[in-house]
Amino acid sequence: MNKIRLTISALFVVLVVANVYIFVSGIRIGDEINYLERETKVLHEQNVGLNAKISLFNSLKYAGSVAEKMNFKKKSSPIYLENLGFAKN
Amino acid sequence: MSKAKFLYGIFLTSFLLVIVKLFFTQIITPQSVTVETYLKTKQIIPERGSIFDRNRNPLVLNQNSYLLYVEPKKIQDKALTVKKLSSVLEIEEASLEAKIDDSKYWISIKSGIEEDRKKSIEKLGLKGLGFEYAMKRYYPEASLSAHIVGFVGKNTENEDIGYFGIEGFYDKDLKGLPGILESERDLFGKPMIIGMQEKVNPEHGRDLILTIDKTVQEISKRKLLQGLDSYKAKEGCVVTANPKTMEILAMVCLPDYDPSKYFLFDEKDFKNPILSDLYEPGSTFKPLIVAAALQEKKIRADDFYDEKGSVEVGEYRIKTWNDKYEGKITITRILEKSSNVGMVHIGNKLGNDLIYSYLKKYGFGEKTQIDLQGEIEGYIKPKQDWYPIDYATVTFGQGIAVSPIRMLAAFSSIINGGDLMRPSLVNSMVDADGIRVLKPKLERTILSDMTSAIVKKMLVSTVENGEIKWLKPKGYKIGGKTGTAQIPIKGHYDPSKTIASFIGFAPADDPKFITLVILKEPQSSPWGSETAAPLFFDIAKELIVYYNIAPGQ
Numbered sequence: 001m002n003k004i005r006l007t008i009s010a011l012f013v014v015l016v017v018a019n020v021y022i023f024v025s026g027i028r029i030g031d032e033i034n035y036l037e038r039e040t041k042v043l044h045e046q047n048v049g050l051n052a053k054i055s056l057f058n059s060l061k062y063a064g065s066v067a068e069k070m071n072f073k074k075k076s077s078p079i080y081l082e083n084l085g086f087a088k089n
Numbered sequence: 090m091s092k093a094k095f096l097y098g099i100f101l102t103s104f105l106l107v108i109v110k111l112f113f114t115q116i117i118t119p120q121s122v123t124v125e126t127y128l129k130t131k132q133i134i135p136e137r138g139s140i141f142d143r144n145r146n147p148l149v150l151n152q153n154s155y156l157l158y159v160e161p162k163k164i165q166d167k168a169l170t171v172k173k174l175s176s177v178l179e180i181e182e183a184s185l186e187a188k189i190d191d192s193k194y195w196i197s198i199k200s201g202i203e204e205d206r207k208k209s210i211e212k213l214g215l216k217g218l219g220f221e222y223a224m225k226r227y228y229p230e231a232s233l234s235a236h237i238v239g240f241v242g243k244n245t246e247n248e249d250i251g252y253f254g255i256e257g258f259y260d261k262d263l264k265g266l267p268g269i270l271e272s273e274r275d276l277f278g279k280p281m282i283i284g285m286q287e288k289v290n291p292e293h294g295r296d297l298i299l300t301i302d303k304t305v306q307e308i309s310k311r312k313l314l315q316g317l318d319s320y321k322a323k324e325g326c327v328v329t330a331n332p333k334t335m336e337i338l339a340m341v342c343l344p345d346y347d348p349s350k351y352f353l354f355d356e357k358d359f360k361n362p363i364l365s366d367l368y369e370p371g372s373t374f375k376p377l378i379v380a381a382a383l384q385e386k387k388i389r390a391d392d393f394y395d396e397k398g399s400v401e402v403g404e405y406r407i408k409t410w411n412d413k414y415e416g417k418i419t420i421t422r423i424l425e426k427s428s429n430v431g432m433v434h435i436g437n438k439l440g441n442d443l444i445y446s447y448l449k450k451y452g453f454g455e456k457t458q459i460d461l462q463g464e465i466e467g468y469i470k471p472k473q474d475w476y477p478i479d480y481a482t483v484t485f486g487q488g489i490a491v492s493p494i495r496m497l498a499a500f501s502s503i504i505n506g507g508d509l510m511r512p513s514l515v516n517s518m519v520d521a522d523g524i525r526v527l528k529p530k531l532e533r534t535i536l537s538d539m540t541s542a543i544v545k546k547m548l549v550s551t552v553e554n555g556e557i558k559w560l561k562p563k564g565y566k567i568g569g570k571t572g573t574a575q576i577p578i579k580g581h582y583d584p585s586k587t588i589a590s591f592i593g594f595a596p597a598d599d600p601k602f603i604t605l606v607i608l609k610e611p612q613s614s615p616w617g618s619e620t621a622a623p624l625f626f627d628i629a630k631e632l633i634v635y636y637n638i639a640p641g642q
Contacts, residue, residue: 030279030280033279034278034279045153049152049153049204052229055147055150059230060303
């Protein structure tokens with residue numbers, strides 16, 4: 001009788017410990033999932049933002065605006081040497 | 090009573106209390122704790138596909154965007170909140186004040202807020218504000234390809250939907266399919282590991298790789314802008330394609346609109362005139378009739394025509410544009426000097442039935458089926474309504490209404506070996522399964538290689554010996570034809586208003602591009618040869634450099 005009682009008590013203790021362990025693990029994994037979900041969202045937003053930034057810096061529109069700032073947009077007015085007297089001689 | 094029995098009693102009572110509570114919660118008042126309390130079902134919105142040019146340069150991407158909302162019950166100082174928000178959002182204080190209704194729990198303030206602005210709002214440290222994440226379209230090249238790509242707006246259910254252009258035509262492909270997340274969560278919103286966790290991933294929209302070349306597009310737009318300014322034209326369009334496949338390399342019309350701020354523009358600005366407007370092609374139509382007559386062996390390339398003077402058709406008199414006549418001229422010369430009377434002669438040789446049948450073969454009166462939203466058919470009268478004057482005038486491109494894209498497709502067929510190709514803008518689609526390439530589609534073959542080669546030679550001669558000969562870059566063989574059409578208004582032509590056009594291709598031996606330039610109501614000169622043609626050569630000079638085409642071809 002005592003042996004049975006001992007076994008049941010032991011089983012009960014094991015179950016309680018297992019239950020507590022599963023419960024705590026569940027909370028911990030839940031937290032982890034929550035954290036990863038948040039991080040994934042942040043990374044995704046950063047990725048989208050960086051992608052847009054890269055495409056802006058590669059764009060002709062941006063190149064044009066930089067060229068304008070650097071005064072490269074002025075039309076060149078080359079001088080054509082039509083009578084190359086010296087060179088011809 | 091022993092201690093053990095007492096403890097047992099407490100345990101049993103507690104257990105019974107839990108059972109009674111559960112009975113009430115689940116059976117008697119089940120509405121108080123519903124499945125939704127723990128089971129969160131969320132639709133995962135798929136990402137809309139991006140749009141790239143043929144070299145994988147992005148034309149349309151997605152960008153982070155936020156919806157700013159307020160929870161009035163949580164706001165500490167309403168006046169301060171309104172004042173600070175007003176300066177960051179650039180919204181009048183009075184409008185904000187009226188919008189924030191204290192009796193409500195949640196109020197949307199502004200959508201489409203960019204990241205930078207979101208950060209500056211967060212820096213204000215105001216309570217009762219929040220952001221909801223969304224995505225919006227981003228155009229790295231601004232309005233460079235507005236008429237091609239279209240824009241994304243909202244439908245009546247407040248869902249994203251593509252309008253016009255590629256966004257409209259390929260809306261289903263770009264949109265993708267939403268996913269579902271079913272997750273059992275605790276009261277703090279954390280996932281319960283022993284509960285149900287099911288996720289069906291969304292199928293993101295397909296990325297589209299267009300046939301458009303961003304550089305050719307930029308050249309076309311820049312030159313068209315200069316052209317509108319120089320020739321004081323009301324509107325203008327430039328469309329460039331590969332004549333062998335009818336893959337569109339550039340397509341631009343001005344005025345256009347900014348697709349990221351489409352709501353600031355009028356609906357008529359969204360229409361792409363290249364496929365949604367009709368015009369009388371005028372003399373650019375002549376080579377099509379010449380090609381048909383050559384194909385049917387009704388004329389020969391070395392035939393002569395005696396251009397004595399104007400010709401009478403019924404009660405109408407048809408003249409050349411300058412009322413000058415050169416006597417005995419070749420078929421090539423008819424095109425070079427754009428002789429209307431010469432074309433009437435060729436039309437007579439071809440015959441009315443064949444004229445009509447070739448109009449159908451070239452596809453006039455029907456859509457090209459280009460993959461853009463908003464295409465309209467051209468207009469050809471039913472055959473029984475044609476009078477002799479109609480058969481005469483159509484030979485020089487009057488009395489027929491065509492869309493620029495149809496005109497370009499028909500013209501390409503006479504220089505590419507006779508194949509009428511379907512114009513296309515999407516080269517391939519990319520999704521999780523890989524790349525699907527969309528091949529160019531042949532509608533039908535209209536002309537033989539020989540006819541095409543002869544007409545091509547005639548068109549090179551037209552550029553070299555016509556009025557536009559001084560515009561051509563030296564050393565290159567370029568073919569083309571000018572066109573000047575009057576605008577029909579209330580049954581007659583308005584003499585002061587014209588549509589000037591030019592279709593040209595280069596290099597003539599193996600054309601890499603064909604370009605149609607159209608200028609509406611140019612003020613500096615009404616003639617295509619003095620407006621659209623110089624603009625074409627301006628563009629062609631840059632394209633020759635871009636495609637690294639060597640002189641002599």
